[in-house]
Amino acid sequence: MDALIMAGGKGTRLKENVEKPILNICEKPMIDYVIESLLNSKIEKIYVAVSIHTPETKEYLEKKYRLDRNYNQKIDIICTSGTNYVDDLNECMEFFKEPFLILSSDIPTIKPKVINSIIQEYLFVNNSCNRIESFCVVTKEDDYVGTPSINMGGYVPLGINILTPKHGEQTEILHVIKDIIVNVNTLSDKKLVETLINKVIE
Numbered sequence: 001m002d003a004l005i006m007a008g009g010k011g012t013r014l015k016e017n018v019e020k021p022i023l024n025i026c027e028k029p030m031i032d033y034v035i036e037s038l039l040n041s042k043i044e045k046i047y048v049a050v051s052i053h054t055p056e057t058k059e060y061l062e063k064k065y066r067l068d069r070n071y072n073q074k075i076d077i078i079c080t081s082g083t084n085y086v087d088d089l090n091e092c093m094e095f096f097k098e099p100f101l102i103l104s105s106d107i108p109t110i111k112p113k114v115i116n117s118i119i120q121e122y123l124f125v126n127n128s129c130n131r132i133e134s135f136c137v138v139t140k141e142d143d144y145v146g147t148p149s150i151n152m153g154g155y156v157p158l159g160i161n162i163l164t165p166k167h168g169e170q171t172e173i174l175h176v177i178k179d180i181i182v183n184v185n186t187l188s189d190k191k192l193v194e195t196l197i198n199k200v201i202e
Contacts, residue, residue, distance in 0.1 A: 001119055001162075003043045004092055005034055007105040008051030008082050021050075021057040021105040023184070026197050029060065030184060033108035033197075039074065041115040043101065046075045049092050051082030057105075089163075096165040099126075104159030106184040108193055114179050121175060122162045133170035135162035139177055146182035146189045159183050 007021040018024075021031040031048070038046050050058040058077060065071040078095060080088035089102070101119065103110065122135045137160035141151060148156040155174060158181045163170060182193050 001043060001099065001101055002045045002047065002096060003038050003101040003103060004078075004089075004096075005031065005038075005046065005048045005103050005105050006085065006088065006159075007031055007048050007057050008054050008080050008088050009085065010053050019054045019057050020184075021054060022060050023190070025108050025184070025190065026194050030108050031057065031061075031105045032064075034103055034105055034110055035065070035075070037110050037112050037115060038103075039071075041112040042119060043115065047078050047092065047095055048075065048105075049078045049080050049088055051080045051088060053082045090167055093165050093167060099132075099162055099164050102161045102163060104183065107159055107181050108184065109181050109196055110160075111179070114177070114181070118160065118162070118175065118177070125173070125175075131164075132162075132173060133164045133166070134172035135175055136172050137161065137175050137177060139179075139181070143178055144182075145180060146184075146192060147186050149183065149185050 009020060022029040025033065035046060048061055058079070061077055065075045066077065078092050080091045082088065118137055122132065126132045137158050138152065138155040139158060141148065141154050141156055144156040150157055155176065180196065182189055184190050184193055
């Protein structure tokens with residue numbers, strides 16, 4: 001399975017003078033945590049969707065990954081219009097022929113084992129019932145430790161989905177996990193994530 005990282009949003013809620021995907025978390029650009037976890041998972045190829053709102057992110061990715069022979073066959077950059085999340089995602093559909101994993105660039109606590117378990121569960125459910133079009137990863141509102149941006153009837157979406165490569169509305173099922181995954185939407189989220197990462201390092 002391939003993966004798509006969405007890294008073209010404005011990230012206005014952070015109120016930092018830096019593009020959200022390359023916001024430093026413990027002195028490392030946030031998107032690097034996501035990329036490193038994907039590289040150490042069962043994901044085969046990584047695409048990163050940037051836009052007119054994230055030119056510095058695009059430049060950073062090109063220098064660090066696209067110009068490095070260790071990564072340039074594994075990582076590709078897609079330039080989208082930056083209109084909104086849904087339109088940008090639809091612009092990326094042509095790059096995929098099979099179901100693919102989507103992650104937002106603001107979940108630095110994501111781990112390879114979590115990525116693998118999500119893929120495994122998707123494949124199990126997909127093989128045991130009708131074909132799934134959209135597999136939305138959520139956690140219970142009471143288990144979420146950050147600042148949720150959306151509440152779906154007591155569940156918080158984590159910016160992780162598996163989609164089939166088709167345009168338009170897709171039949172969705174929710175997959176609930178308990179792993180601590182925080183979307184960095186605010187400065188308080190940033191501080192929380194840095195605390196969590198530092199605990200792991202210690």
